[in-house]
Amino acid sequence: MLFRQKPLKSFQRTLGHHKVLTSNEDLLTYSYDVSANRGMPEIVVLAETVDDVLMALNFAIDEGYFVTPRGAGTGMSGGSVPLKKGIVLCTERMNHILEFNADEKRMLVEPGVITAQIQEEAAKHGLFYPPDPSSYKVSCIGGNVAENAGGLRCVKYGTTKHYVLGLEFITSRAEICCTGTLNGDPDSADLTSLLVGSEGTLGIITKIALRLIDAPQSSGTIRIAFPSLETVGSSVSEIMAAGIVPSVCELMDKAVLKAISEYTGITLPEETEALLLVEVDGIPQEVQENLKVVEELCHNRQALEILSTTDADEAEKLWTLRRNISPSLARLAKGKINEDVSVPRSQLTNLLNEVAKIAKRYSLTIPCFGHAGDGNIHVNVMFDPDDTLEKTRASQAVEEVFKEVLKLNGTISGEHGIGIVKRDYMRLQMSPAELDTMRKIKRAFDPDALFNPGKMIPEG
């Protein structure tokens, strides 16, 4: 370590002490994300420009440090946690909107721009940036791109990848590369889709060209209480089969509703087993018609209560239950493993029934909620981290959930990424040939394994 002190001091002087942190307190701040994983970096670089990133990478290459990219650190899979020490390279301060072209419905941004700021800027011009991870007020667009973040609206509008037109990224040899519309050559192979969702393992994203769309004219919200998981599952399928694509279709199961009721005091019909929150958007007439169809379909499925509105303030009241999930669940137990599994919509009820059986078998509370419209369910395994036996049971229950999900033709990560937490489960989902292809892509981009070591791909 000592032999690295001199080059480090010189690097600090060149880049500026405020951008190169080495105190224990600072390093601790960048040692975790929202998952349970921890890893102390040796150095934190707070890059403000592309030149800062280049300088940091040249320093890392020369001095043999690993580099873990980081945005706001809101990731749930350990992606920004430096597993093998080295440098945490944070792009949070690269936070400028560089260009906004309302006519072409495009925006060019740096990776540290907060997702909500992109949505607000688009809205000022009557435009819409739909991806909306629930962390949108704090997460950075660079982290969203690196995780291909989803959200409530992806049932209708897709995920982050559907809005990325091109990228600028810095390679593991400290070179600038551009993809897609930033590349300037429409005939060249587009590497954008390899970078989106690469979880900081292939390069440091430094610019993002985003596509915007026209903002919907109006929206309507409807909250429906159901007497069983079966009726809620078939209602979701019937809504879609009727040709309605809701902009939001969120499900909450009984365990989630109980926790929210205890926290907020909001009461629902006594026999409620599950709740659906549906939003439809479009031109006002279409919204009215679609609300009516949803109401009728759910009524025919023995809905216990249907509340519907096109008024924004009223809608906010219907959203109260959904918005209070996190603080309500936090009261149930000190530990929570939040898995974001995804199954075909037709398998929703089967998944929820299987999770209920697993909860019983392992004597655990496992509340479920999530984006029912695209089958992406957050399975929350609650446990006491100080109880070793319960902690073990929680891990075993998670593995069982993954196995059930794969049996139902689903995927173990709908939106939170693989990172550390799901890396070793990739073998359950992907064939040796598929994993080997991923390793080859990693080697092609990063032959010396500089970026984010130990993430995403299990060792061969």
Ligand SMILES: Cc1cc2nc3c(=O)[nH]c(=O)nc-3n(C[C@H](O)[C@H](O)[C@H](O)COP(=O)(O)OP(=O)(O)OC[C@H]3O[C@@H](n4cnc5c(N)ncnc54)[C@H](O)[C@@H]3O)c2cc1C
């Ligand atoms: C309350 C809460 C709700 C959430 N809801 C959702 C949700 O609805 N949908 C969803 O998809 N996620 C959700 N998340 C997870 C998380 O917010 C997203 O994964 C988000 O995209 C992470 O952004 P970040 O800036 O915090 O990235 P970080 O956590 O800092 O990093 C995430 C990954 O991106 C990489 N990375 C970051 N910046 C760069 C860069 N410039 N270049 C290359 N790689 C980079 C990191 O190495 C890491 O692998 C939620 C999290 C919380 C805490």
